[in-house]
Amino acid sequence: MSAKIKFDNWIDVKERKLALRKLLEEPNSFEEWKKYALELDSLEGKDVWKKKKETSLYDYKEVEKLVKVLSKKREMKDIYGIVHYIRVNLMKNLYSTMNPVLFQVCNYGTKYLIEEYQEEMLKSLEFIANFNEKYFPLYKKLEFFSETRHSYGRTALLLSGGASMGMYHTGVIKTLFEQNLLPRIVCGSSAGSIVASLLCTEAYENVKFLIERDLKLGPFEYKHKKFSFLRRILRYLNKGVLLDVEVLKEFLRENIGDITFQEAYDKTGWILNITVTGYKEHDNHRYSQFL
Secondary structure, X not given: OOHHHHHHHHHHHHHHHXXXXXXXXXXXXXXXXXXXXXXXXXXXXXXXXXXOOOOOOOOHHHHHHHHHHHHHHHHXXXXXXXXXXXXXXOOOOHHHOOOHXXXXXXOOOOOHHHHHHHHHHHXXXXXXXXXXXXXXXXXXXXXXXXXXHHHHXXXXXXXXXXXXXXXXXXXXXXXXXXXXXXXXXEEEEOHHHHXXXXXXXXXXXXXXXXXXXXXXXXXXXXXXXXHOHHHHHHHHHXXXXXXXXXXXXXXXXXXXXXXXXXXXXXXXXXXXXXXXXXXXXXXXOEEEEOO
């Protein structure tokens, strides 16, 4: 291959990388973002890093051994063996597989061995759930999954503050919902507490409509005469704030109503947590929640 052809190919690859990075900034869906991220990883040679299991960032030898054991026991239909191994090994950050550095190298994903381990764990859990009840009764399945969830813990979605930046929470909720990954425990602070409250007072099956109806613009773009640009400037000069809290209260009452944490949980099954900061300098912070 001539030097000119090599140079032209290098230019093409470089331009494609720049184009992909730009596309990653404003994708239309998670699937689209994933597609661009994987292509960029391939162009940048990150696939080589993913395939290489050896690294000091996690105990790859133990992970590899566990994957082989679980796979073998599934093939043998050794239900009690799988139950034992999962009880012992299903924990967060097992063998440092959740080391943050492992998820900062690539645009998408991490070591293939870690992804294989996660997939094998899911297959094993499904194997237990679907196993013939004649040999592994339903009450034993319920007992196993109850104990496992208790020891493993539950995932929560934390929505931070950030004024109108809270609109970005909508995209996070939309993507998690579409991927069936939206946790039932939601925590919010400031702008995040507004979005969390709107979410946790709706039934799970209505989340799609909630995103389209209330969260698309929501309280951050609420159409009201008190939100005019001039009134915002005058309010900021006189009171030091841009938005009128009464307008926000009006929006929330219209869309949520007067409802307690207990009532919201009974109605929807969501577990809502809201952090409240004290108004005065030395006030204690409070954590309103229903668990």
